[in-house]
Amino acid sequence: KKKVILDVDTGIDDALGILLAIRCGQLDILGITTVNGNVSLDQATVNTCKILQLAGVEQEIPVVRGADKPLMRTSYFEHRVHGQDGLGGALSEMPVLKTVQEGHATDFIIEQVRRQPGEVTLIMTAPLTNLALAVMKYPALVHEVKEVIVMGGVVASFGNVTPTAEYNIYVDPEAAKIVLQAGFPSLTLVGLDVTRKALLTEEHIQSLGDTPISRYVQESTADYMKRYYERYGVRACALHDPLAVGVAIDRTLVTTKHYYVDVETKSELCDGQTVCDFQNRLSREPNVHVCLEVRADEFLQLFTRALRA
Ligand code: BDR
Ligand code: CA
Numbered sequence: 001k002k003k004v005i006l007d008v009d010t011g012i013d014d015a016l017g018i019l020l021a022i023r024c025g026q027l028d029i030l031g032i033t034t035v036n037g038n039v040s041l042d043q044a045t046v047n048t049c050k051i052l053q054l055a056g057v058e059q060e061i062p063v064v065r066g067a068d069k070p071l072m073r074t075s076y077f078e079h080r081v082h083g084q085d086g087l088g089g090a091l092s093e094m095p096v097l098k099t100v101q102e103g104h105a106t107d108f109i110i111e112q113v114r115r116q117p118g119e120v121t122l123i124m125t126a127p128l129t130n131l132a133l134a135v136m137k138y139p140a141l142v143h144e145v146k147e148v149i150v151m152g153g154v155v156a157s158f159g160n161v162t163p164t165a166e167y168n169i170y171v172d173p174e175a176a177k178i179v180l181q182a183g184f185p186s187l188t189l190v191g192l193d194v195t196r197k198a199l200l201t202e203e204h205i206q207s208l209g210d211t212p213i214s215r216y217v218q219e220s221t222a223d224y225m226k227r228y229y230e231r232y233g234v235r236a237c238a239l240h241d242p243l244a245v246g247v248a249i250d251r252t253l254v255t256t257k258h259y260y261v262d263v264e265t266k267s268e269l270c271d272g273q274t275v276c277d278f279q280n281r282l283s284r285e286p287n288v289h290v291c292l293e294v295r296a297d298e299f300l301q302l303f304t305r306a307l308r309a
Helices: 012-023 041-055 105-115 127-135 168-169 173-180 202-206 212-232 239-250 295-306
Strands: 002-007 025-032 064-065 120-124 147-151 187-190 200-201 236-238 253-259 261-263 275-278 288-294
Touching: 002 105, 002 239, 002 261, 012 025, 012 041, 012 168, 012 236, 012 239, 012 295, 025 041, 025 187, 025 239, 041 064, 041 127, 041 288, 064 187, 105 127, 120 239, 127 200, 147 168, 147 239, 168 173, 187 239, 187 253, 200 202, 200 295, 202 212, 212 236, 212 275, 212 295, 239 295
Parallel strands: 002 025, 002 120, 025 064, 120 147, 147 187, 187 288
Antiparallel strands: 200 236, 253 288, 261 275
């Protein structure tokens, strides 16, 4: 099994990504680190613990808290999308029984990678604050992780917070810049270009049968789907974060190209934009495997099969 650490700001789609990672049977989850993002660090941590409890794996998978704010900016919560609690109101009655592991996410990531160099894949589905801190604290990390898969950015389409920026990059662009420029030999950007095509529909949810997990998926995505419908006129919602997990499970789900990508951090209008040098105008070495196409049906099959199992 592939050894992974998930870094999350557990909102609705992070939760679905965590469930996919648990249920696919192909990943060995060393731990889940949390960060400020969609909701506060505390809320993201509570939500993560609840999802592990829902899946019955709270004893097996450690949860470690990370950064409670972006490197240089103030928080920018996404309650409009994920609801006040981050899970669209689902699991509100569930008590949190799981206790988090002592220590900071940054140290957890560093320790795990050092213990098994070349073996750990980092799946990042949140602002990149924790990983930026880890790289600054222990620069050799870059050469000791197996690969980094980031849900974030958009290169050939529009943003979802500002006209040009995707949420995870927008919230902590300085951190994103550090991560992209760190020199990771294998860094894959699973951006909105592809995640917008990974659409979960009501039919998919119905196909999950009637289990605590399917009822949770239904409840947590109800408003999320409604908002998607209001904007795009389609009854569905994008599985941004689960697709990053999907890429960790099966790389052939996406087509990537190796490009130089940088993050804008000094523009009033375009902060958080991921600028992809498609034509190598800057003559820089490529640093990012950019996802340009996705086999969405295959991914949705993988997702529904795992959650049904
Ligand atoms: C990303 O932003 C967050 O709101 C989601 O959880 C996902 O990680 C999509 O842009
Ligand atoms: Ca997320």
